[in-house]
Amino acid sequence: MEPEPRKSSTRRLTIVAQDPSVTINNRILTTQVEVPAEFLARGPCGSRVHVIDYDSSTGTLYEPFAYPVNPEGALEDPFSRPNKRTVMTNPGFHAQNVYAIVMRTLGRFEYALGRRVSWGIPGHQLKVAPHAFADANAFYSREDECLAFGYFPGEKDMVFTCLSHDVIAHETCHALIDGLRHHFMTPSSPDQAAFHEGFSDIVALLSVFALRDVVHALLDRPTGAEAGLAQSPEGLIKRSSVTMEALKHSVLLGLAEQMGQELSAVRGRALRQSALLSPAGSYMKDPAYMEPHRRGEILVAAMLNAFIRVLSERLRGLGSVSENYLNRGRVAEEAADCAAYLLTMSIRALDYVPPVHLDFRDFLSALLTADHEIRPDDSRYQYRDSLRQSFDRFGITPGAASYAGVPTPDGLWNRFDDTGFNYDCVHFEDLGRDRDEMFRFVWEHRERLALAPDAYTEIVSLRRCHRIAPDDGFPLRETVAECRQRVQLTAAELQPLYGIEKPPDMPASLQLTLHGGTTLIFDEFGRVKFSISNSILNRERQADHLRYLWKYGYFDKGASLRQRFSRIHLRRSMDLAKDIEEEW
Amino acid sequence: MKPCDTPANRPDTAPRPSKTTVRSYQVGFGDCFLLSVHYDDNPDIGTRHILIDCGSTAMPKYKPVRSLRDVADNIRSVTGGKLHGVVATHRHKDHIGGFAGAAGDIIMALQPEVVVQPWTEDPTAQVDARAPVPASRKGLHAATLMNMQKVADCALQEVRSRKGAIASGVRDQIEFIGDDNLSNKDAVENLAAMANGNNHYVHYGMTSGLEEVLPGVTIHVLGPPSLEQSDQVLSQRSRDADEFWHFQAAAGRSAASQKRLFPKADICSTRQKGRLPIETRWFLPRLDRIRGEQLLQIVRSLDHAMNNTSLILLFEVGRRKFLFAGDAQIENWEYCLKTASDRQSVLRLLEDVDFYKVGHHGSLNATPKTLWNLFRKRNKTDSPERMSTVVSTMGGKHGSDSRGTEVPRRKLTDALKEETDYLTTQTLRGKDAFFHQQEFDAWV
Structure with missing residues (x-):
């Protein structure tokens, strides 16, 4: 298929406005949303989303949805004002619905942050399975690079989680937060x-x-x-x-x-x-x-x-x-x-x-x-x-x-006082795009930035943002750097090395990793505006995290990230309030 | 809890039990206990035998290979052909499987006079689980239990029909747990019939019904709580959980049917030719794996929920206390330990337990720390007063070491070994090793 001629940077696609239970005059409420006008291969498969309609409960792989092309060579929305039958029984519409809502959610993030936003997966195209299994569940899996949506028979009709706007947006959001703050899926605090x-x-x-x-x-x-x-x-x-x-x-x-x-x-x-x-x-x-x-x-x-x-x-x-x-x-x-x-x-x-x-x-x-x-x-x-x-x-x-x-x-966060910072050797242009240049800057100023001097330190992300101020229309340019630190030590070393109180019944020989880090916000001139830190050196907070992790057994229980959200959603549905203090 | 006819305030003319024997049978992964109360001063009463559970999901493989029928034969032999009472703590196969089939026939023939089960087994609460909204809360709960069994059944059907897609290790675990949660219709029917209708379906604070065959013994029902009692700790969310199982059963039926969701939609033509399209080859096996793990999570969750319908019984025989908790887990224990208005009297009762049947085969969350900390007769050094504990279990069948969920949980068994006279049925091997036998003088 030839790429379509680009007449607009966006196109409008029909989606279910909320879910099929929201009706007006017995018609499922639908709406059109704008998504990037990108070339879509069968699936649909675009630059950021690949819909694969595989049902693992029955082992059925449906034919990938292919968009019709009009005489001008442009892709058309084939589902404008769909009737209930189309919404409920056409897997092609379901594929469009998930594609459009995932892309719209991604678009909201990119608009707000003023840059491209990555998923929390190594690749670029998030797999989306609209009918992944017969189950009352839907979740994001980092390991499998996907969003999986279940279906189940309701009182009247089949309930498709891939037709629920808020469920799709919720799961997409997990993938986006994971891309922005990878460490937030790690156990830390309630x-x-x-x-x-x-x-x-x-x-x-x-x-x-x-x-x-x-x-x-x-x-x-x-x-x-x-x-x-x-x-x-x-x-x-x-x-x-x-x-x-x-x-x-x-x-x-x-x-x-x-x-x-x-x-x-x-x-x-x-x-x-x-x-x-x-x-x-x-x-x-x-x-x-x-x-x-x-x-x-x-x-x-x-x-x-x-x-x-x-x-x-x-x-x-x-x-x-x-x-x-x-x-x-x-x-x-x-x-x-x-x-x-x-x-x-x-x-x-x-x-x-x-x-x-x-x-x-x-x-x-x-x-x-x-x-x-x-x-x-x-x-x-x-x-x-x-x-x-x-x-x-x-x-x-x-x-x-x-x-x-x-x-x-x-x-508000305290504005960072960079008095005495040495900007002489900093290459401002490179600071926003070269992690080594950023690391050099951070290393030079590690003490002022409250970083632990002997910890393993890395710049895990470096992002340049370009946002338009709503009041005056001027652009706000910022560079956001994420600097993370970790230290491996035994529980016995917590107090002498970092002054951190060990949870009372934690064995002294237990191997631990302390995590810390700082988010640095630079202005358009390459000067530090904010240093938003949770330092390894903050002994009270580190002690709080350790107590929480120890109490909830994270040091002796392995848990697969694959099933993390699936498990959380299952527990929410079943009302299982786990009382870990009572466990062995 | 209403004032009990405790040994201390009983008239002197009441029959006095003299001794208690507990036999803990080797049934692999399951429970089977015979509690025998002796009345040496009353030859007319003699010895009264109560069978507490009889079931297994995995009998030991080593020789001589035994079946539940052999166990039932042994029970017939040691009881002299007469059982006075039967307790079925909950409906899992590893607790009631022996009340069906050849073993069930033997136990029926022992003519127990009373059968005690949790209130959730009351046949008057059973309803059509497919009905959208059962009329009563009790009916709704019964429907939920039926839905859970349906989910287990469907999960088994799905893994069997998708054999190549789900990894064998995961499949084995789903089959093991799923099988335990299937409806045990024959066993349930036998339990309903074996005492000629003298069945008691009880909840926290009720009279157990065993008192009529165990004169001079006080029995406290500590769990499960009734729905009204549970309502004190639960909220709207528990109703959401009922709804969840209702829909999950419907989802399970859909998957088990193996019917395509969109029968008129086109199937991928490459797939029809036996190959996967190139662009899906990485992802499809992963989605199959997700499905396997998800089914395992679901059967584990329903197993957990079903365990919480377990009876918890505390027998007071003379000065001795015997605690049988079935598979009750934290949520079941929570009512009597933390919520009941008369919980202080329960806490006092539990302080001097002499014998504890370790809950749920020694899993991590069936012996709440609150309960453990109450036991005053724990002692790191051997003494005549030290409490006894027995776990009926089989390692390697449930949970995993790497996740800290292995059954029996090592941390727990270490504590049991260190602070109690600890026995495990896993050490019972050889042709005469049917059970561990422990005797307790009632008045020492």
Whole structure:
């Protein structure tokens, strides 16, 4: 097949807006999304995604989907306004659905970070199996370089996880976080284990909220006891339906219910649980919230509450169309814009988190700082203020205030004081693209950067970003370097070498590896703006990690990464809250 | 827990048990215990025999090769042809398999007068597992257990029909665990019939029903909790788990049928010719491997859930206490140890246990540390007061050393060896070595 002529850098493909349970007038709600207009081989197989429709439960390999080409030689969307039969029974549509949503999610990351973003796999093309097995599960596997989506018979129809927007976005997000912070899949702390799940849920939900069609359709759809009540006139929505409480009930809980239904077998109603979680500072220390998926719900709840707060403020400023009514389209647009902005903020925060041992406090400071760098004035919609307050109500205070020395105003990371740094021998151009040049710089300044002098040190990633500031349109150029360190030692050496307290019953001869590192953010002139560090030399935090890992048995139990997400999702579905303290 | 008729407050005229014998049978990977209570001062009562479980998923291979029928024959012999009670802790094959087939016929003929099982086995709770929403919570739970057995059945069918695709080591484990979780219909029917309807389906705090055949003995039912009791520790999430097994059973049926998902869709033409397309050759075997590991995870999970329906019984015979916990794991223990309003009295009861049948063949999570720490009669030096422990197990069948999940768990058996009079059925070899026998004077 000849490559198609490129007339546009994007093309529009039809997807299921949320999942087949969300219908309007008995028609499954679909929408079109923009994806890069790349050459697609059979599969479809593009530069970043290869859909392979193999069902391992029956050993069936379906014929790869091939796009029709119009007389001008361009690929066409063959599924515009599909009927239910096409959505439910055409594997070609399923292939398109996963391809488009995975690419859209990747596109959101690339847009937010201002550069190409790699998967957490060695290769470039993530394999996606839309009907991988008959099972109520879907997951990312780094070892197998794939996303695998299961299917199972529901009460009426077959339930395809590959048709659920939020499930696809969630799994894609695992692959992207893994590409940005490889170490976050390593056992470290309850927060780090929960972060993958919670953050992926945030991205999945905000991705769905950012679809105007979905919000438009579900904004004030009555649920539960109110299901029989009359709705607003066509094109309008009651002002009383967009107060903070009403939005929480309709947009969050309403959509959560819509999204739950049969997929609860896969997701265990995670979204519903998050939406129902009332703010309280006690969750973070509650043993019931030590399980990764349950702890992740705290992060999701904090983010969703901030979203509702900002949205309700934005809607208060909208003019009424008639007495007590607002324009429904404008409300949906505001909601979609608000979700899109928070989604961008969340993704950008990933550049500002430390490379190892993440906790929710670090993430909050990263969220605030990354946004502050590109949009210093927060007075218009007060995203940062709302986030800080919402996280605070869930017991999460900014990391920058609690252990980085001097508490910082607004919860931002401390700007790095590079006084006395020697930039004389630095080749600025090479610093952003040559890991050896970056290592040389880091090595020169290892003491000021709080790196352990005798640890094995490496620059594990070096990324240049180019983002456009939303307020003034000027570009923000940054270079992000991830520097990781590790030290191998015995438990007996913890105290004498690093002053780290050994967990009381840990054998002195036990071989350990301590991990540490710093994320360096350089400005466009090659000067260090931020050094976001979780150093090996931070004895309190290292002791905390060791206690956690020892308590939860990570030193004596092997675990395959292949099954990590599969296992976590299974546990979430089955409500297995493992009490490891009781085990042998 | 309601006030018990404890030995201390019993009238002097009540029959006094004098001695207890525990026989721990060698059944490979399974459980079979014969608890015999002797009434030397009451010849009319004589000795009362209670069989606690009889099943195996892997009998020992060494000679003389025995079957459960041989074990049942031996039970007939040592009981003199009469059983007074039967306890079936839960429905796994390695605990009730011996109540079916030739062994089952022998045990039926011993005419037990009472059969005790967990409340989850109550036939009035059994419903159509395929019904979308069973009418009651109890029905929903029963449906979940049936769904789990269906999942096990389907997993076995799937691995057998996809033989070449799933690695033999993984397949063996799925078959071993899956087989244990299949519906044991014959055994269940025999248990329902063997005591002429004198069946007791019990939960925490209930009277066991064994009291009628064991005069002067107090029996505490410590688990499983009933649904209402479980509700105190669980939330909406447990209902999600019921739903999960409902859909998982449906998924299993779909896979086991081996019918194509899209019968009208085109199949890859290269594959039809017996070859894999070049671009899929790396990935397809990996997806097959994922599927194998995933099936293993699922059968392990349902095995775990089924174990938590196990009865936990504490027998007080004179001053001695005997704890039989079946395969109960942490979630089952949690109610009596941490949640029940009267748990303080339970904790006191457990402090001076004399004999402990180690839970779930010595797995890592069936002897909660909280329970272990309660036992006051642990002692690093040998003494007449030291507690006895027995594990009925077979190494190399369950879990793996590298993951720290081996059964029996080495850390646990090390502690048992160090601090208790420890026996394992694994040491029983030879033609006369049917069981370990331990005797406990009731009043010493």
